[in-house]
Amino acid sequence: MTLKEGKEKFIQSWGALGSSWGINRTMAQIHALLLISPEALSAEEIMEELQISRGNANMNIRALIDWGLVYKELKPGERKEFFVAEKDxxxxxxxxxxxxxxxxxxxxxxxxxxxxxxxxxxxxxxxxxxxxxxxxxxxxxxxxxxxxxxxxxxxxxxxxxxxxxx
Amino acid sequence: MTLKEGKEKFIQSWGALGSSWGINRTMAQIHALLLISPEALSAEEIMEELQISRGNANMNIRALIDWGLVYKELKPGERKEFFVAEKDxxxxxxxxxxxxxxxxxxxxxxxxxxxxxxxxxxxxxxxxxxxxxxxxxxxxxxxxxxxxxxxxxxxxxxxxxxxxxx
DNA sequence: TTGTTGGTTCAGTACTTTTTGAAACTTCCT
DNA sequence: AGGAAGTTTCAAAAAGTACTGAACCAACAA
Missing domain, CATH: 1.10.287 (Helix Hairpins)
Incomplete structure (x- = not known):
């Protein structure tokens, strides 16, 4: 299995798992994406990767922060916000x-x-x-x-x- | 609070709880109704009490049996099926x-x-x-x-x- | 065999939740 | 003040899920 396939499969499965846990599909997918991402990602990158709209990304990232599963990370110099998942x-x-x-x-x-x-x-x-x-x-x-x-x-x-x- | 109000409130709240647990509202309500019912109930009685259709009642009762939360009870002499909830x-x-x-x-x-x-x-x-x-x-x-x-x-x-x- | 009671199925409909996308807002730079 | 880069909000649309009701099946009694 290639890295790309593996990542996709993980994101997809984590999304499905989330659905049955009161965490909606997209929210769980964003969490999965951040979990396997060694770097913090911006909203843009998340939108791009998961093919979702800006509004959707924004709302679900917010909800994830609310649940304490994702943290906002501000890189010095950058005005953009970046996000990292709690990995433990x-x-x-x-x-x-x-x-x-x-x-x-x-x-x-x-x-x-x-x-x-x-x-x-x-x-x-x-x-x-x-x-x-x-x-x-x-x-x-x-x-x-x-x-x-x-x-x-x-x-x-x-x-x-x-x-x-x- | 009257008994009737209490029962309704319980059924309603148990239903809401179920929704966030991958158990649909009606399924959880049927379970609640059976939980607080000292007697086994027939499909008819459940339909009547919760104001739901025959098909809906049937499908959800079956799902509950599948989850091991409800048992079918056959009363001797009666052709109808009755249902009781696991109360423990x-x-x-x-x-x-x-x-x-x-x-x-x-x-x-x-x-x-x-x-x-x-x-x-x-x-x-x-x-x-x-x-x-x-x-x-x-x-x-x-x-x-x-x-x-x-x-x-x-x-x-x-x-x-x-x-x-x- | 026919009628009655009860159980099951499922296509279509109703309802709920999620997603989009565009407008509004905020912050910071010039 | 004006503009660029980014974030937030939310009404409308789409997608997903649950419910109805009528047709069908099964068991039994007359």
Whole structure:
């Protein structure tokens, strides 16, 4: 396989993977492109490489920065902005966990709390409250487990955890 | 909050959560409805409750069974099929991990392997191979960690792991 | 065999999300 | 102030995804 083919295949696959993770195709492709790029790239270069419009590039780069997966890099002398990807996979995953926890798990916990206030004025209501209570319990565990996971470092993940768990 | 409001809110929120997890809104809503239903429900009842068409109900129920989140229940005497949700949250999460691992992580591992065969015939190619190697290493770790996680049981998750990690 | 109940399929439609491209804005230089 | 280089925004269009409803299939009962 040639380098060009390999790069294309990687960008394409990373894009597909992203789609099923709430990260849109283009966003994931930009991330992939930056991941395998030894140099920081400008918006122009990204547009060119992925054949996308300026607006699209701009919005998705912004979103990537927002997720903490890409950094802006200002080269001295250049007025243009350049972008680099976070290349430590553990950092990437950690940032995704942080964002999704904030965007999805936390709102759900709030909803579960609200819902718990249903009047237990019937057999059915009691059963409902009990099921919600169990879901809440589980979600809270997941929440604090993720917190701990995010605080731990890469070495812990690749080393200790694997041994501990085996 | 009344029981009716609570149920609606839960179904609605679970649906929204699903959307960001590659599980479509209706599928997640059916799952929510079954989760909070003490009785198994028929397709008719689900259609009625969520105001969806027969085709939609059928396809999504089947997908849920496919994901291992819902079971078919045949009541003796009744020709109709009834459905119940898996109510153990740990089982639910485990099944989702299993499915997504199979659908997303494993194909990505295969692609990474293919890509590794790029000719290291330039500085750039060597850097590319190295980055891919790191991603592969990380993905393999994630893969086996998830395997172990899935094999472990609920008690381990809610008990030991939490203490261990603190 | 015919009618009834329930399940499945899928082409067309409706809805949602993403992308484009052009205009507006910002910064800096002369 | 005017202009060049770059970035941001957003309405409209395109692409992608989900849903409907009607036709079809299967099992059973009369």
């Amino acid at each position: 996979m553990w950092e990437v995953v950690k940032n995704i966990i942080i964002q999704r926890k904030k965007r999805e798990l936390e709102p759900m916990l709030r909803v579960l709390d609200e819902i718990s206030s249903v009047d237990p004025d019937s057999e059915e209501a009691e059963e409902f409250i009990e099921i919600i209570r169990e879901i809440k319990l589980f979600s809270n565990k997941a929440d604090s487990t993720l917190d701990t996971l995010v605080k731990s470092d890469s070495n812990w993940f690749v080393g200790t955890f694997m041994k501990m768990i085996k | 949250m740990w089982e639910v999460v485990k099944n989702i991990i299993i499915q997504r691992k199979k659908r997303e992580l494993e194909p990505m591992l295969r692609v990474l392997d293919e890509i590794s065969s790029v000719d290291p015939d330039s500085e750039e190619a060597e850097e590319f191979i190295e980055i891919i190697r790191e991603i592969k290493l990380f993905s393999n770790k994630a893969d086996s960690t998830l395997d172990t996680l899935v094999k472990s049981d609920s008690n381990w998750f809610v008990g030991t792991f939490m203490k261990m990690i603190k």
